[in-house]
Amino acid sequence: MSNSTASTTPATVARTSSSNGSLASTQGATTIADTVVSKIAGIAAREVRGVHNLGGGASRAVGALRERIPGASTNHSQGVSVEVGEKQAAVDIDLIAEYGVAIADLAAGVRRNVIAAVERMTGLEVTEVNIDVNDVYIPSEDDSADQPAEKPRVQ
Secondary structure (H helix, E strand, O other): OOOOOOOOOHHHOEEOOOOOOOEEEOOEEEOOOHHHHHHHHHHHHHOOOOEEEEOOHHHHHHHHHHHHOOOOOOOOOOOEEEEEOOOEEEEEEEEEEEOOOOHHHHHHHHHHHHHHHHHHHHOOEEEEEEEEEEEEEOOOHHHHHHOOOOOOOOO
16 A cells, blocks of 8 residues: 555555455554354344344254343344455355245345445445345244233233
């Protein structure tokens, strides 16, 4: 990088080589971990209407057990894997679609939302978002066990 101008405008920020997506300027370097990118992508994917859940069968089962532990937090990167390079990131997402949603439209919406969120928050260019639809969620009476019990009415 040339030392002729030492301004801190975004145009002067350069990315250095790192497997974790380092960002460098004349004032120092910023490193973005893969887990940060995967959490951003996971949250952005869940925001899209028609996404029931993220992850395959095994990761969802582990996530459900983990959430039952008192004090445990939600794993926002469940079902998301990323590869972060020097200037770019690639994202793979496993999801469960809600029944009745057009899967092609759902994938386009997830892709659009993930790219916008990751690029805005990290400055990395997202080269691809691969989406694997593992299942379709169909509401049934069995799901009532997951819902809180209705309080009895006092007359």
